[in-house]
């Protein structure tokens with residue numbers, strides 16, 4: 001097959017995962033096409049919780065403030081008793097931000113607003129989604145992938161180096177690659193709907209009959225909109241009336257209240273909950289990210305977040321390999337991300353069981369700040385560390401002061417597609433400069449001053465230590481000054497020469 005490459009990457013599906021990957025590749029100058037079979041953006045609220053770890057990624061991608069401005073905090077949940085009295089509690093355990101973890105609370109923003117902000121960012125970077133363009137066939141060989149697309153102007157065949165299936169739970173790409181999707185249907189069917197209603201105030205997430213699966217009803221004011229998101233379990237079989245009248249009747253029946261009236265339904269869906277994980281995330285030059293690779297119940301708000309993080313893990317690796325890095329780097333995508341999804345499936349299913357009992361509480365584990373890649377082939381530690389952070393862990397933030405006197409945060413230095421090497425009280429110039437690597441020295445008379453000792457504490461470093469941070473905000477290496485040769489070899493393996 002010798003046809004010229006149309007682009008380096010074809011991204012199939014412009015949901016949260018496909019858009020994240022597109023933004024990352026666009027800012028890295030990689031050529032791609034991002035196709036979406038729907039004619040226009042999806043307009044349902046679906047994933048409405050952006051977890052702290054995803055907020056950090058959004059900071060790096062340049063959209064965090066826009067996302068916060070478009071959404072809002074979670075209100076308390078108000079659980080009503082049969083007599084109409086209620087108790088209120090926090091949806092998530094509250095904790096204050098720290099210098100190491102600047103984002104600490106989930107943000108509520110309906111998925112259609114999140115994706116709108118992402119499309120705007122993509123447009124700023126000179127790219128856009130091709131709506132109304134469906135992937136209908138694919139073949140791959142050693143050198144590339146041939147994809148058949150069906151769009152408004154008919155069919156076209158294109159040739160790309162890599163294909164990424166970001167095409168959701170029913171993934172065409174996963175089927176075409178014949179990748180198994182084992183797991184189970186969880187025996188729970190639910191309605192989700194975005195509605196305009198009167199009769200409830202917007203200061204609480206109203207919950208009725210928690211713990212009774214046949215009568216549960218949750219109505220959450222959707223931040224950034226005039227809408228409420230209705231969620232309710234329904235019988236496994238049978239037609240459900242998703243009209244304004246039908247849903248109003250369901251509310252009246254389950255709450256005993258006739259004053260809550262739905263006036264319009266913007267989007268509604270009745271769906272079966274599943275927990276499934278793809279057998280493989282990669283087949284040759286084709287990859288799966290997001291719901292194409294894993295699906296699970298919405299409890300705990302993990303799906304969209306995990307999808308964004310898949311894309312963020314794959315983006316820099318694809319770009320590096322397209323730029324000439326050893327292809328082995330791509331193997332680490334499945335090695336790192338599949339175990340995370342497996343753990344997340346267990347967590348969402350556990351939270352679903354808790355929701356059935358009516359005692360769902362979301363703790364630190366849903367924030368995704370403790371996700372890391374220990375044991376990854378991309379984690380180098382010399383000498384091995386006994387305590388503190390380890391190679392593979394998430395890179396914490398820290399307050400620093402620049403030599404010119406201005407305060408800054410470490411995360412500001414990480415923004416962008418580069419790797420970062422931080423030397424703590426080291427000999428300046430010991431590691432030669434190379435393209436794609438930002439080297440900073442930290443010390444009382446260096447470029448960065450650790451006045452607050454945030455950096456020393458968060459990274460548990462001693463004089464002479466070097467910390468290498470990956471482009472996706474994980475620790476690639478901890479080495480002492482005597483191991484600079486090992487570090488240099490490691491950098492070359494990642495394509496940094």
Ligand SMILES: Cc1cc2nc3c(=O)[nH]c(=O)nc-3n(C[C@H](O)[C@H](O)[C@H](O)COP(=O)(O)OP(=O)(O)OC[C@H]3O[C@@H](n4cnc5c(N)ncnc54)[C@H](O)[C@@H]3O)c2cc1C
Nearest residue numbers: 013015016017037047135167168290291301302303304305
């Ligand atoms: C009711 C509900 C509530 C949820 N709540 C949460 C929550 O609170 N927090 C959370 O994190 N997650 C939540 N989720 C999950 C979240 O919505 C998904 O995990 C997320 O949308 C996955 O993003 P994605 O980009 O992988 O897939 P999708 O958003 O499904 O996007 C895939 C895209 O690919 C397109 N496509 C498919 N086939 C083709 C093809 N052949 N060619 C071109 N395009 C194609 C589709 O049209 C679609 O737009 C919820 C989901 C549901 C249903």
